[in-house]
Amino acid sequence: MKVIVAGLSKTGTKTMCAALKILDYKVYDNFEHYWFHTKEWMKIMETGGTINMFREMYEDVDAVTDQPACLFWEQILETFPDAKVILTLRDEDSWWKSYKFQLEELNRDVPSKIFNFVPFMYSHRFLKDFCRVGFGLDVSYFLGQVCSTNEMVARMKFRQHNSYVLQNAPKDRLLVYNVTEGWQRLCSFLEKNIPDEPFPHKNVKAKYLTELKRDSEVARNLWLYYKIGVFLVFAIPVLFALYYAF
Template sequence: MKIICAGLQKTGTKSIAEALRILGYNVHDVFEQFHHEKELWNKILDNTVTVQDYQRILENVDAMTDFPAIAVWEQIYEAFPDAKIILMVRSSEDEWVRSVFKQREVANEYVVKNDFLRQLQFQFVTGPLSLQFYNIETAFTNASIGVSRMYGQTLPESFLRSRYRQHNSYVKSICPKEKLLIYNVKDGWKPLCTFLNKEIPDRSFPVVNVQAEMTRQVVKERWKYDCGFRSVMLKQTYIRVGSFLAVSFVFLAYFIYCIFL
């Protein structure tokens, strides 16, 4: 582990991930983490994780950003004390809150807003992969920004603001200054490359996930870093729905047969 991106969700996590990939780093963002490091997240939730688990499971990863990792960035740093820390921030707290609410607005176009109905959907319709993601998302998003998920019916703004302030202040207070870059992705290549001792690429700094566009791309299976999540989830959903319809047809046919026998 060379770089820990300690900025909360909606602080340019997708842009910094793409920038680090351009610089040659092996970056694990949300879906790479879910796909490759699921053992680690389960151990954390079971309270069985050790420093050696972090070191073993993450040994071939150069950089991590967004959740689940952001919720345990400090533990990752303890396991890899030579890593550099990038604290991504927005231009203002208000801008960050607006971005979170925009994420909620876009995500709500595709999910069931009622918590109970959504839980039923994940339990009985969409299959085990989406349920696993939902459970990890609930735990680690709550740990990082103080709400269970960035969609659904309500997002208490006071919780979000408090968590944003607390998180940024804490990172600044404990990280050695020589290892910490406080960074706004709007600042582009220069501060990032200077901090990482890298040459500035001969291309524009990537601007990714503007207006929560990644959510739409994931739904349409156009997000190239989803590790096949969407296609597997759809396959499992089709199997479950198809099985339910087949069983229902058999019972209906049997019922009709019994009536007219």
């Protein structure tokens, strides 16, 4: 583990994930956390984790971004004490606006974009645990809808999280960063050469799931398997009916 991105969701974490991949880091973002370590993260969020658990989960990973790893950056750093910490920040009002818009997009698109894409990953229990641990909120799915959150509580947790990271992360290995700053400060901090390609800009207007299916090989494969499964569910009864009919 070389880089721990401690910024909360909607602070440019998808952009950070893309940028770190361009810099040749092996990155686990929220999709990888849930897909590869579902049981481990459920245990960590409900009863706590251990150094051995984090080491087994991330010993072959270079960087972690987004939820739920951002909430446990301190334990991950304890496990990998040589790692650097990046706190992605943005203006609180724009963060809340983006966070609220993401929830609204999920409310509109859950049936088609989540339950049909990775129904077993974004589970009721996972969402409740993350929102409870991260924001002190009781959020749950109800008939395909993501219930709204309390703005005051979310804003308070946002401030508390950022203040805690600023106060407790080792100052000589902490970068406080806004993704609008581009390559220069990031590459200087990570001691990397500035790439020839433009700095990425991801999850614009809550398009994460669309980008995920396009950019992630694991997600593309899962989407393909799911479409094959759906086809078989409908095709097999039809084939049997045709077979017995004739």
